[in-house]
Amino acid sequence: xxxxxxxxxxxxxxxxxxxxxxxxxxxxxxxxxxxxxxxxxxxxxxxxxxxxxxxxxxxxxxxxxxxxxxxxxxxxxxxxxxxxxxxxxxxxxxxxxxxxxxxxxxxxxxxxxxxxxxxxxxxxxxxxxxxxxxxxxxxxxxxxxxxxxxxxxxxxxxxxxxxxxxxxxxxxxxxxxxxxxxxxxxxxxxxxxxxxxxxxxxxxxxxxxxxxxxxxxxxxxxxxxxxxxxxxxxxxxxxxxxxxxxxxxxxxxxxxxxxxxxxxxxxxxxxxxxxxxxxxxxxxxxx
Ligand SMILES: Nc1ncnc2c1ncn2[C@@H]1O[C@H](COP(=O)(O)OP(=O)(O)OP(=O)(O)O)[C@@H](O)[C@H]1O
Numbered sequence: 001x002x003x004x005x006x007x008x009x010x011x012x013x014x015x016x017x018x019x020x021x022x023x024x025x026x027x028x029x030x031x032x033x034x035x036x037x038x039x040x041x042x043x044x045x046x047x048x049x050x051x052x053x054x055x056x057x058x059x060x061x062x063x064x065x066x067x068x069x070x071x072x073x074x075x076x077x078x079x080x081x082x083x084x085x086x087x088x089x090x091x092x093x094x095x096x097x098x099x100x101x102x103x104x105x106x107x108x109x110x111x112x113x114x115x116x117x118x119x120x121x122x123x124x125x126x127x128x129x130x131x132x133x134x135x136x137x138x139x140x141x142x143x144x145x146x147x148x149x150x151x152x153x154x155x156x157x158x159x160x161x162x163x164x165x166x167x168x169x170x171x172x173x174x175x176x177x178x179x180x181x182x183x184x185x186x187x188x189x190x191x192x193x194x195x196x197x198x199x200x201x202x203x204x205x206x207x208x209x210x211x212x213x214x215x216x217x218x219x220x221x222x223x224x225x226x227x228x229x230x231x232x233x234x235x236x237x238x239x240x241x242x243x244x245x246x247x248x249x250x251x252x253x254x255x256x257x258x259x260x261x262x263x264x265x266x267x268x269x270x271x272x273x274x275x276x277x278x279x280x281x282x283x284x285x286x287x
Pocket of ligand 1: 035
C-alpha cells in the first residue's frame with residue numbers, strides 16, 4: 001500500500017521529540033454547558049497520541065478548539081511555540097491538518113482534484129497569476145499535481161486518481177481524506193474517528209497508514225473508540241471524561257487504570273487479538 005515519499009515539512013519544524021502542539025488550560029463553554037474543562041495536552045514531534053473517552057466527553061470539541069473552528073472560552077493553543085490564530089485556514093497554514101468524524105470529500109470531484117484542493121494553503125500563485133495563466137502558474141500547477149500524485153501513491157489510491165470521489169469504497173474515501181489533509185504539508189495531523197464504520201481489514205490498513213504518516217515525520221493526534229486500534233498505535237493516550245482529562249499515559253498504563261476502566265472501558269482491555277473488547281460500545285457507525 002504505502003510507498004516512501006519525501007515529506008515536505010513546514011519550514012520551522014520543531015527538533016525531534018520537542019513539543020509541537022501545546023494546549024494549556026483549554027476550557028470551552030456553550031452557554032451553561034462546559035464541554036471541555038481545563039485540559040492540558042502536548043503532542044511532541046514523532047509521536048502518535050490518542051484521545052479517548054465516552055460519547056459526549058468533549059473530544060471533538062477539543063479538536064475544534066485546536067483547529068480554530070472554536071475559540072476556547074479560556075486557555076491557549078500553541079504550535080511550535082506560537083499561539084495559533086482562531087481561523088481554521090490559518091491553523092492549516094501554520095502546519096496542522098485534520099479529518100472529520102463524518103467524511104467531507106467533494107463527492108463530484110475526482111480523487112486527484114480532492115487532493116489538489118488540499119494544497120491551496122501551500123501554493124503561492126495568486127489570483128492574477130491564475131487569471132493570466134503564465135509560466136509561473138503552469139509550473140506551480142505541475143508541481144502541485146506531482147505532489148498530489150505522490151500522496152495518492154503513498155495512500156494507495158494512485159490508480160484511482162481520475163475516479164469520482166463518491167465512487168470510491170468507504171475505506172478508500174477515508175484514505176483520500178488523509179491524503180487531502182497531507183496535501184497541506186502538515187507537521188501535525190488530527191484524525192477524528194478515522195476507523196468509524198470500517199471493517200477489521202480496513203481498520204488494519206488505516207493503522208498501517210497512520211504509522212507510515214508518522215514515519216514521514218508527521219505527528220498524529222487521533223480520536224477513536226476502537227481500543228485495539230488506539231492501544232496498538234499510540235505512544236501516549238489521554239482520556240477525557242465529562243470534559244476533563246482523567247488520565248494520560250502509555251497504552252499499558254491507561255488500559256489498566258481503574259478510573260478509565262470504571263468510566264469508559266467497562267473491563268480491563270486485553271491486548272491480544274481475539275481477547276477482550278475491541279471497542280467500548282460507544283462507537284457510532286456513520287457509514
Ligand atoms: N456547538 C455546540 N453547541 C452546544 N453544545 C455542544 C456543541 N458542540 C458540542 N456540544 C456539546 O458538548 C459536549 C461534548 O461534545 P463532543 O461532540 O465534543 O463529544 P465527543 O467526546 O466528541 O463525543 P463523540 O465520541 O460522541 O463524538 C456534548 O454534550 C455536546 O452536546
